[in-house]
Amino acid sequence: MSPAPTGSAPTDQAPGRNSGGTTTLVVHVENKAGVLARVAGLFARRGFNIESLAVAPTASGRFSRLTIVVGVDAAPMEQVVKQLDKLVNVVDIQELNPSASVERELMMVTLRADPSVRGQILDLVRVFQATVLNVGYEEIMVSLTGSPSRVDDFEALLRPYGIVDVQRTGKVALAKLVKTAPESLAP
Amino acid sequence: MNMNGGQALMKALENEGVDIMFGLPGGAILPVYDPLLDSSIRHVLVRHEQGAGHMAEGFAHATGRPGVAMVTSGPAATNIVTPLCDAYMDSVPMVVITGQVPYAAIGTDAFQECDTTGITMSVTKHNYLVTEAADIPQVIHDAFHIATTGRPGPVLVDIPKDIVDPNNPRSAMEWHTPDGHDLPGYRPNTAGDAELIRQAAKLICEAERPVLYTGGGILKSRGAKALLELAELTGIHVVTTLMNRGGFPDDHPLCLGMPGMHGNYTAVTAMQEADLLVALGARFDDRVTGKVAEFAPLAKIIHVDIDGAELGKVRQPDVAIQGDCRVVTEELVKVLREMGGGEAQPDRNQWRSRISGWQERFPLTYAHSQEDELLKPQFVLEHLRDATPDDTIVASGVGQHQMWTSQYWKFNHPYTWVNSGGLGTMGFAIPAAIGAKAGRPDRMVWAVDGDGCFQMTAQELVTAATEGFPIKVALINNSYLGMVRQWQEMFYGERYSEVYLTRDVPDYKLWAEALGCTGLRVESPEEVGPAIAQANEIDDRPVVVEFRCEAGENVFPMVPAGMSNSDVVVDPSQRDRPR
Incomplete structure (x- = not known):
């Protein structure tokens, strides 16, 4: 896999x-x-x-x-x-069906992040509303929960900094909810 | 009631109505063989675990009741994998108990340990690793339920030694009789959808050239009577696949016999030319369809099967009905009666005369032996057929002799044909015949075997001799792996590679006698009748009759693998006849 x-x-x-x-x-x-x-x-x-x-x-x-x-x-x-x-x-x-479901995936990733680039990485974390989980002198661990494509984008943007370790959960999904009111409640 | 797991296993089997089982003890299953001594269940001691599995299958084929086999762990479990796969392919209800190393030792490469549930996962309908003695009653109850309902199949129950060993505290338990089944993922649906049955009936009433394509599901569902009603009500011809020989009487005027690669010309061609195929418990196997894209090109399809995964697997049906073959066929008969019965069927005289024309021009045939030739296998089988009671049970191995038996025998009763269809397991005949005889001691049981097959499982004749199963074996000895030889002749430019078995070694007559049987050898046509008569008279031991047969005889008709059924190759003597 x-x-x-x-x-x-x-x-x-x-x-x-x-x-x-x-x-x-x-x-x-x-x-x-x-x-x-x-x-x-x-x-x-x-x-x-x-x-x-x-x-x-x-x-x-x-x-x-x-x-x-x-x-x-x-x-x-x-x-x-x-x-x-x-x-x-x-x-x-x-x-x-992807169009009829809400999909989410969690990614945890450890990156090389010496102090000179740490700020850039934190900018990306802010833009994606990701979370910093742990910080070392030369590395940083962050996580993101989002749609699989959003997680893809985040991972692609982080890759140039050097991914040390990454674990994605794989997609989980639930069917989207009915948007129309039952007829008994219709005005 | 306090007892140990081994006693509980015996009690659970007795509660399922088991009165006979086939097996061979060994280390891990040893504790269960002690309470067996106090049980009402008869145990048949086999000589190889594969024999136990095929005997259980033969028992199930002949009786419709689940066959039971019990063997130890490791090599015994791997030896019974072939019968499990055979039973899975042919939907045979069977429960196999295997011993396992003690629970705490699993995964340590203990002596005679193997991952039995892992190995058998893909060749069983379901399997269990029982981890607590207290689970035994419910697991056995569920195992029989799963094996015998829905699409039947083999279920394996793997039992670690410690939970059945009275010297181990883990075997202590209190007996509780199971109350039903809690299987939320297993709900076999037997009744077909009423609207779809109505649509099927309508298609039948519109069809000009319909054929009932009937498979093993008819026999498995005890649906032979319903099929007879359907055929007679509508006047539609019936083909019986290899798995449904006997499910519709061969002597019935509407019976066309076996279709497929070695089916008779009329059965094959009627399906090819049909405008409607009513598939009842048949699965469009490649040996029936030939090249799928050119199979029955003009036909609409009604497909009835208890297994939803069969519907549309090979050929997309026009009406797909998931349900029990017997239940749906009975319902179909009822609906057709409401629609006018036979009166509502169109005039099919033209179709009927085409069918009888094929039957006249292309009957099964073979060239009789010349002066200097050995016996023709077909000749032997015709004589055997005519010299045995109509309800004789016939088991066969796999290969040319199997096809000739299916072609030349007249199966007029259900559950008289026992064979390995899907897996094509050589060596099936002798142990399966023993199982059939165990289930139907009142019937004459003949195994028709080839010399290649015989050498694979002949040791079980010792079981037959010592346990009192006087089966009879017609050994068609053509000194070759005959079907492979035929393919090498027809498709590999007569380059014969590793198919010659020798004619005189082993000496089958002496071998049979060494195994505790009567051994007879037949070499000329005039000896055939008397030898069969002599064999039929012997009822105190098994008999092996070796028929020395021509090596070069081929099975015809034949649809070469991958070819269209329209290109069926007929007997050489019929090749210039107009189709």
Whole structure:
């Protein structure tokens, strides 16, 4: 897996299909040992690379919610989704359309930042409303939470200073909320 | 009730109705073999763990009940991977119990340790690693539920030694009878959508050249009777895939037999020319479709399958119905009756006469042996078919003899054909026949085997001899890996590479006798009948009849791999006939 950028420009593609040839799936599974291996195995068997993966238990703790970004954009995904649905531990699957969902990603990054360039880096931190987490004499650690494309931009702007270490969480997402009032409330 | 995990495992299996299981003990599973002595379950001691798996499959094929196998950890678990994969491909309900090293030793490269659940993840419908003795009753109850419902398949339960070993405190538990299943991600949907069934019925009433394309789902869903009703109500012809031989009687006037790579000309061509295929529990396997882009090019498709992942996997259906084959077929019959039954079907006399024309011009055929030639396998199978009871169960290995058996046998009853379709597992016949005989001791059971297959699993004839399963083996000895030889003849310019097995080594008659069977050898056509009659008479031990057959015989018809079904190659004697 690599923290490859996942563009999120809204388009009229099929649901769940991102630009840049990736698909985002939200999968609810039973929170049990080995379930992640079952899910990942279905992709691995076909040679599909998982670009990013975020896993955490849902409120009850009985289920986990997986957000999976897969480096495949065409028809083969349909068969994978159907077979994913056959796994006994998989409760449901949604293909998430980027234009109909709110996406966020967290990046933590340690940069080379000797005192002469520290000010420039702090300017970028201000512009992006990022957070300084830790400061050393020659290095600085910052974090940013934002849409994946915004995180991409921030990472690109920081790269010339020298990235020592970076960890991105991979995308997490929730469906956008209904904007229209129910008819009973209509004026 | 206080007990240990091993006792709980036996009790759980008994509660699932298990009365026979196939296995072989070893270190990690040893503690379970002690309470087995006090159990009502009969255990059949196999000679190789692969045999246990195929016996469980054969049992399931012949009875419709889940087969059960129990083996130890490590090499035993890896030995049963092939039967698991076989059962997964052919949707055979099976529960396999494997021993595992003690829980605390997992991951330490302990003696006879392997990652059984990891290795079998992709060849089981589901698998479990049980970590607490108290979980055993529920896991076994769930395992049988998953194996036998929805699209059936194999489920493996891996059990660490410490939770079944009475000398280990971790095995102590209190028995509790499971109350249902808590499987939020597993909800097989059996009833088809009523509106889609109506649409399917409408397509059937409009079709001029329909064919019922029926697969293993008919047998798995106990749907043979419903299929018969549907065919007779509509007068539509039926093709029965390799997995559904016997699911519709071969002697029925509407039966066209097996389609596909070695299907008969009429079954293949009727599908190619059809304007509607009603696929019931069939999965458009490459051995049926030939080149997919040119398969049944004029046909609309109704596809019924319990497994939603099959719908549209190979061919996009016009009406896709997810549901149990029997339930949907019965519903379809009901709707068709409401729409007028047979009266509502269009006049299909022209189509019927085309079909009977193909049947007349291109029947299955072969050239009989000349004076100096050995037996023709087809000749042997015709005689065997005619000399055995109509409800004989036939198991086969994989290769030419399998195709000839499917072609030449007349399967008039469901659950009389036991074979390895999807995985194509050589050596399947003997252990599968033993499992079938264990499930149906009242029936005559013949294994039709090739000489290549026989050498892979013949050791299980010892199991048959010592455990009292008097199966009969028709060994079609052509001294070659025959199907590979045929491909090398047809597609590799007759360059034969590593396919000759020798004719006289091993001596099959002596080998059979050494294994505790009666061994017979047949070399001339006039010996065939008497040898079969003699074999049929023997009921106190297994019999192996070696039929010495022509090496150069090929299976026809044949659709060469990757070619369109329209390019089916017929028997040499029929090649100048108009299609």
